[in-house]
Amino acid sequence: MLHWDRGYEMLQHITELMQHLLKVERPTRMAGRRMILLLVP
Secondary structure, eight states, rough: OTTHHHHHHHHHHHHTTTTOOEEEEEEEETTTTTEEEEEOO
16 A cells, blocks of 8 residues: 555544544554454444
């Protein structure tokens, strides 16, 4: 991924906005070329 840092920042921002509705089950991580964040209600 060329701009992985921007993707990470975007996922962190989404997590902050939704923290009252969602819980982070697995933090942001890279899996090959994909960035994964697992959220649960």
